[in-house]
Amino acid sequence: MKLIDTLLKLGNDVHINEKMKCHVSFKIGGPVRLFIIPYTVDMFLETLNVLDNVKILGNGTNVLPKDEYMDFNVISTEKLTGIFVENDTIICESGLSLKKLCLYAAKEGFSGFENAYGIPGSVGGAAYMNAGAFGWETAEMIEFVDVYDGKKVLRLDRTEMKFSYRNSIFKENEDLIILRVGFRIIKGDSYNIFSRMKQVMIKRVEKQPLEFPSAGSVFKRPRKGFYVGSAIEKIGLKGFRIGGAMISEKHAGFIINYNNAKSSDVKDMIELVKDKIYKNFGVKLETEIEIW
């Protein structure tokens, strides 16, 4: 109780035994020990200093928590949504949604984020995953990231973050917590930027099952030219169900929570797909989503 009082005195919202299904796009997941929502980056830092056994949640669009009690604490960045321009760089707090970043950039006439429009993650989650779409990657736009390494705040230059396809230094080193991300500015025309964003959103709506809870594409592309969704479709798994989980009929790379799916339904589906893809194509799949 002393710890909870300390967290509350810092100004956080604190929820005990909060169910993760309320906070992730899959709408799946049991309770965690404490779910904490800081309101400023300073509060976030102070909270990290008093708490151990912590996981960070951005928008929760790439995470599959388990159904049972999870004996760790979660800090959500949902209230850390500041954005401003300083020294020709767009600086965003880690919880800002990519959607808000795209809309801000378009309004200001800053180009380069159009393909990110509709990726439902936060800026911190996008840097962590090196999220990307239509040949574009978050890393292309990053100048620096301010991180907390458990002892101090430091600024990492883009060359220090080991970005590659859906990978970064943050995946290798979970102690690095993303506080702010600095993005470069490419001047463009607001009208054209908004038009391109609209086209991107139309493609997403046409191709992705956005009407169902999911965490996006479940598997990483194993190599250039191998499309996991098409491969899953070829082996006849489109629409296949395990419990409440289903391979999307619209995009076979998505597993959707069709009807009150359990985490175990999704995990069983992942194993089945991995097994069948290996048997049919000799390809080993890795998950893009994070399993908690």
Ligand SMILES: Cc1cc2nc3c(=O)[nH]c(=O)nc-3n(C[C@H](O)[C@H](O)[C@H](O)COP(=O)(O)OP(=O)(O)OC[C@H]3O[C@@H](n4cnc5c(N)ncnc54)[C@H](O)[C@@H]3O)c2cc1C
């Ligand atoms: C419908 C749909 C469509 C999608 N389309 C795409 C797409 O086109 N391209 C793509 O790349 N992805 C896509 N995704 C997946 C997802 O949106 C991205 O991976 C996104 O970058 C995840 O961000 P998030 O804030 O939701 O991260 P979360 O799911 O909250 O977290 C993901 C990981 O990042 C870590 N993390 C988050 N914030 C921080 C922080 N501040 N410091 C340290 N670690 C942090 C978490 O601990 C976790 O390990 C899609 C998902 C959905 C549901």
